[in-house]
Each structure stands twice: as C-alpha cells, then as structure tokens.
Amino acid sequence: MGKGFYISRSAGRVGLLLGAAAAVTIVALAIVYAQEKSRNAAADDGGGVNGTTAPAFTPTPMASNDSWDQYRLPDTLRPEYYNLTLWPRLHMGQDGMYIFTGSSSAVFTCVKETDLILIHSKMLNLTTIDGHLARLTAVGLATAPAVEATWLQMETQYLVIQLSGVMTVGGSYQLDTEFQGELADDLEGFYRSEYVEDGVKRVVATTQMQPTDARKAFPCFDEPAMKAVFHVTLIHEPGTVALSNGMEKDTVNTTIEGTDVTVTSFEPTKRMSTYVLAFIVCDFAYVSAPKGSDNILIRIWARRKAIEQGQGEYAHNVTGPILKFYESYFNVTYPLSKSDQIALPDFNAGAMENWGLVTYRETALLYDPQFSSNGNKERVLTVISHELAHMWFGNLVTLRWWNDLWLNEGFASYVEYLGANHAEPTWNIKDTIVLNDVHRVFAVDALNSSHPLSSREDEINMPTDISQLFDSISYSKGASVLRMLSEFLSEPVFVKGLSTYLNQFAYSNTVYTDLWDHLQQAVDSTPSLSLPHSVNDIMNRWILQxxxxxxxxxxxxxxxxxxxxxxxxESVVEKASEFNYEWYIPITWKKAGVGQEPFWLLQKTDTHSPLTATRNEWVLANLNITGYYRVNYDSDNWERLLNQLNSDHQLIPVINRAQIVDDTFNLARAKILNITLALRTTVYLSHERELMPWESAIDNLSHFFLLFDRSEVYGPMQTYFKKLITPLFSYFQRITLNWTRVPSSHTDQYNQVNAIWLACKTGLDSCQDLTKGWFKQWMQDPANNPIHPNLRTTVYCSAIAAGGAEEWDFGWEMFKNASIASEADKLRYALACSKQPWLLNRYLKYTLDPTKIRKQDVTSTIVHIARNVVGQTLAWDFVRARWESFLTQYGGSSFSFAHLISGVTKRFSSRFELQQLQQFMKDNENIGFGSGAFALEQSIASTTAKLKWLAENKETVLSWFISQSK
Incomplete structure (x- = not known):
C-alpha cells in the first residue's frame, strides 16, 4: 500500500440486505455462474442450487470453541483456488441501496484431520443452500462429510461449518456459498465510488481488500499465507468495463431475468493472497501503447475526461521504465501479462498494489502540467514506483503474517526512490529519503510510546491490531533501516541476496529472517566484505527494539x-529490550572534509575510536545520514562545525548540512544540547540556497511556530525568521525574473515554494502583496489562473489567510468546480488557512457532508484546519464532540484515523492541553480509539515532553530571538 492514509470503517448493516428479490437474483446469478464456471479448466461442477435467503440474525453456536473464538485461522485447511462470480449493481435499488450479489466455490485441501471449516465472512448476507449457509462436496473423492450446522461468528468474522464427520487428510473439497452484500460508499472491501461527468452521476464498483476486507466481498480464507488461484467472473451492465487481476479472456452479452448484462471472465491469477485481489466495474477509458518485446500490456485507466485531457500520459511513460528497472534490480522477470493502473475518485489509501490491477487516488496517478505542480508530478512517480516494487516484494513473495508488515512496506518505501531515480535521473530524488522518511520518523521513534518494527505473531490478531501497523514506523523506519543495511553491505551484495530470496520463495510466504539468511549467503560469497556480526544479529537490534x-x-x-x-x-520506557537498547552501529565519517574508513560501534562505549581532531579540524559523522541514528559532539567540535558553516558552508556535504540543523534542534528538544546552539545553526542559512538544509530548517522552525505562535515569543521569532528568509526570497525573485519564469532545477522549484511560504508567513510585505495580487487577479478572471501550479498551494493559503469571506467563498467555488484532483487538493488545503473562526467552523461542518467533502478527504481536511492556530481549538472540540461517530466511520482500521488524532493535537504544549488529552482518554476508554490508540499514546507522550521542555527553555529562546532582532 502507498504512503497515503488507509481508511476504512466497521459498521454492520447485514440486516438491511434482506428481501425476496435478492433470492431471485441469487438463483439467476447461480445459473449464469454455473455456465461460466464450466469454462474454467480447474473448476469442478458443484451441482444444482436450492437457495433461500438467510435469516438476518446470527445463529448461536452450539458451544464455545477455541477455533471459532480465535482471530487466526487454524492450520487444518489449505485453499487451492476459488471460482468467484460477482454482479455489482451500479444503480440504486428500490430500497435505497446499492448491492452486489455473488457466488463462490472455494476448493481446498485438508492438511490436518478436522470436522470443522472456518472461512472468513464479514457483512455478507448468505443464502441458504440445502438448508445451510454453505454446501460441501468432495473433489475427486466419493463422499464428503455432511454439513451438520452453519452459522456466522460475528466477532471473529467467520462463517462456521460444523461437519458430521472428519475430512480426509490430503483430500480436496469444494465449499459453495451464495451471498449478497451492500455496495456501500465505505471505501473498504467491494465498495462504490461516485463522480459526476458531463452532468451525469456515474458509479464505480471497486475494491480495497488490504488488510482484512476481502472477506467483505466474498467468503474466503483471508490471511496472507492462505494463497490461492482466483478464477474471477464479473457480470456488469453493457457498455461498462470490467477489470480484475488477470487479463480479460472472454466477454458474453446475455440476458438474466429480463436484464441485459455483459459477463466477463478473466484469466486465472497467479497463486496469491486475498489482500491483493481486485475487481472493478466502471465507465473508464485508458491510455496504452503497443506491447513491447516483453509482451506486457501497460494501461492507465481513469475517468474518460481525464484520459482525454492526457492526464494518464506521464504515468504511462514512467511505468514501463520502472518495471524494466525492477526486473533488472531483482533479477526476476515480471510474472504477469499486463500491468493495469487505475485512478479512482474515492480511494482512501494512497494506492494499493493489487497484482496486475493497481488502484490509486487520482492525485497519485494523474498528472496535468497545466494544473499539477512538480510536487504532484513527483508524487505520481514515487507512488507508482512504490506500488510496482510490491509486484515482486509483497505479491510474488509475501510475508507470512502482518507482524512483518514493516518489511513489506519498508522495502517498497526504500526502493521506490531507486525506481523513481531511474525514471527521472536528473531530479536527485534518492537523497530526499532523508527528509521524507528518516527525519520524519525520527520524531515518532524518539517517543517512549514508539514500538519495534517487528512484533511477535501472537501480538497481532484483531483487524485493528493489524491496521495500527500501517504507520510511519513500518513505512519510514522500515525504509531507513533497509537503506542503512544496503549501504553497509554495498548495493551489489544487497541485490544479490534479494534475488536469491525472491527466486526461492516465489508464490509462497516467508518471515523476515528468511531475507536475512539470503543476505548472509550473499555476504559469505563476497570475500572482500567483512561484518562484525551476522546480518541477523546486526539487524535484530534495529527491528526488535x-x-x-x-x-x-x-x-x-x-x-x-x-x-x-x-x-x-526523563520519560520511562516500559517496553523491555533483550538488547538493553544498544545497537550495532555503522560509523561513516569525515575529518575536515576528507572521507575516512568506516567502522562499527559495537558496545555502549568505545574509548579507542579514530574520531579525534586537532584544534583546526572538524569531525563529521554519519555521512549522508545513511545510518539510522543522530550524532552529538563535544562543544569544541560543534563550534568548529558552526564556524565552517558560517565561513564556507559548501565544504560540508549538503545532506549533512541538513543533518546538523535537524540533529541540533532535536538534541536541544531532548535537553542534551543548549537550544541556543541549535538556533545558531540557522544563522548561516541567509547564505544557503540548497533545498535540503532549508527543508530541514523549516521542519524544525515549523515546530517552533507550533510551540510559540500563541505566546510572547512569537513576535521576536517572526522578526528573526523574516530577516533569515528575505535573502532567499530575493534570490528567487531575481533568478525567476520577478516571478515570471520557473527555476530550471527540480529542487530549486521546491525551494522557491519554501521562500514564498516562509516570507509570507513571517509577514514580509513584498511577499504578501505578491500573493494577494495574484489571487485577486484570478478572482477577477476565474477562467485564467495566473498562478503557476508549483506555487498555488502556498499562494492560495496566503491569500485566503489575509482575506475574508469573499476570498474564501471564491476558493470554495473553485474547489467545487475543479475537475483536476490535484487542483482540488490545493484548494481544499488552502481553505483551511482562513483566520476567520466562523469560516473555519463552517468548513468543519462541511466535512460531515460527503457531497461537499469526500469521505476519503475528511480526516486530512480536519487536520489542515487544526494546523491553523485559529482553527486548532475548533478542530479539537469538533472531533471530541463527535468522537463516537468518527470512530465508527473511520476508526476500525485506518492509518488516516491515527493521523487525525496526532494532527488535531500536534500544537498541544500546555498543562491544560495535557489534562484535556488525559481526560479525553478517560472519557472514551469504554468506546475505544480503534486504530488510533498508538497515536493517542504518542500525543500524550509528545505533549508531556513539550511541556517540560518549555518550562526550561522558553525564556532562553525569547532572549535569543530578541538579541537577533536588534
């Protein structure tokens, strides 16, 4: 899954799925399904159908049982393949609902003697067959045990089938089910997305299965190790398009119960997990090109208008090169005949790596140079690169259980930079992992409420347990430690181990130590490489604590x-570590600009390292921040580094200039360094023009804004930052010929945005006049936007913040009318910048109306408002007042839900706010916090740390800013 925010909700509406009409539809569907099933070579005829609608209640099981009361499937059955037919209705029924109907035959092998079948089923209304919710037949055997009882175990999400006798070990059996589900707008399982094109509302039936929602589409063995082959058939309206993981192989137009339909069947999938299964019915178009020598069909799907406007071209242009890069990098051929990628109007993950049919938010796949910024373009590139990496690492070879999610997502989050760099080699994109991942996750991993990358399997059971793992630790820390591993092994050794790992475990499942074993084999076959300990021993210290x-x-x-x-x-770390929070650390370093031989720090203290310096030398460690650690020095060396920055900063590598700023500020936050030393690292920035040091500084200065924008420190601080940013603002004004040209460098385009953002935020008159002038010009001629796409987010925000209702209402109208998703996102963000409380309150209420703010955007919109000093309290009160509703809507299994909690509390730094957080936790302990439980703990820990820090440092900071303002 991409790095966007995965949102789903848990709401049981099975009782609404009843009605006599459903039974008729199921019977008709089963007839067609029987015809289609005969076309599959692997299919077995399950016999006739005797279907009636199941009761709305859940029958009470005869007795409690350890198997059906557990969240993990027993190891008694192994799925082999499914024959699955689904019919989504893209029009609302007379009961006001959208539904889908379906039937499935799951063929499995009995591997341990048992008289019980457990198969996942969630929110499906199952039809009775011969008096039960499922039918069991033998495949290749004379008889199968009779079905004695069936019921739905709601808590653990099972369909339970109790048999009259045991199944034979080694025997194959077929379980037939027929069902009806709601094609809801809840963005999970099999759901619907809606959009308007040419004044007509259109509906898409689409999927999001990861991590535990395939069971919401059909009864299945819904765990990653339960791989199987899927034979998929979709019934859909004539004129619509049906897509799935496999290539479409047959299309038949027919009539069912007087309704004209198209029946599309697909090639069987490779053996794969349920969470990467996908099927879509839509009215989309696509862009493609003739198959290359590798015979892989690449198609980019989207709304017809988007394709006509060329918004899929960039994605199509980079997909082929990235696929070829990964084939070479992994030394494994792409195993499928096609690579479909589709942009969806409603999709809460950033993207999802369904094998052969990758789904995306529109902003993560579509690019229009007239409306999209270079940041939008880079996002399309990196998200595609991330998802395509999963085609091998995650789909071909899959982790056995979700406790190792970090390896799946961390790996894709690391190599996405390599694939993107191959496609756009002039962007210098590999280095930005430091800003996007390493520095980002440091902030979370430095809290006592953090958690290890890997957990024991028995610690991760419930769907909410699984969903909480989709956080910045799994993605960004995973990427950071794997990058470190690649660096100290060397890339050739790293990829050699990857290749043997992928080839050995293709189409099967692993645990993370399997990868360590293959990397160790690569090390052992490289005589020139010497490690102080095994790969396993080194890396366990980074992932198990x-x-x-x-x-x-x-x-x-x-x-x-x-x-x-x-x-x-001063915080207490309650999580014990068998390694006593010590690591094996690879040390890379320079002395006065000259690179030196790396070495390892293998214990708490090393008194004989080579890191000594004379009075005129400086030492710099962790070159290019390849190691996942911070660095502190003695005061003399810090002074020498500061002197070097102020005299000739370019002698220090650009990434390490960013490191010095970030390390000093965070060491000061931890009370290891004096805060004035950190503030002094920013003085040289008046001469800095490179992106990475400025990004590092702005990240840390933004933290200062959050800490001080409600206190007396803010005035002198703003004055200092204005003085600091003015040279950079003037520099970009000059090289762009008074803002009439776009900087040629990719990183300069980003830094131009930084210059305008900070200059306007600190009240530089020439900046505010510039942004207000551009926005007013646009208001006077809405058809002609004079603002370059790179600058729109910042300019819109600045102008709306400086304006009133007229500017806000104009922005809202432009948002409603935006046909380009990236443009709508810019406006949606900017609308949260208003300084008018009544406008922000109105905007908050808009998030409750999906016709105004799409459900996929609700949590991020509230967080945008909370980042505004005026909107922070409004957003916090808004969320607290509706907590149970938000929890029901978004909290069941959602990375984005955790982002909501951390976002609305990010500014908290007072004792009163800490008490509010603690009271909030107490008040809602019976309701719960869903997938946001970790985030709430981290917010309390972060607020506690800031409160202590402010008590000791606020006056010092104020005095320093006053001294710099003179």
Missing amino acids: MGFPVVTIDTSTGELSQNHFLLDS
Missing part, C-alpha cells in the same frame, strides 16, 4: 558512546 541511538563523540579523546535517544529524557 523500538527507537534509535544518539552517538556522542568526544573529538578530543576519540571516545564514542551510544544511548537510546528520547525526546523526553
């Missing part, structure tokens, strides 16, 4: 030490 170290270097003696880095150094 939370957090990361700070390495402290005394350059006068060469002494090194490591400590668990915590933002709140």
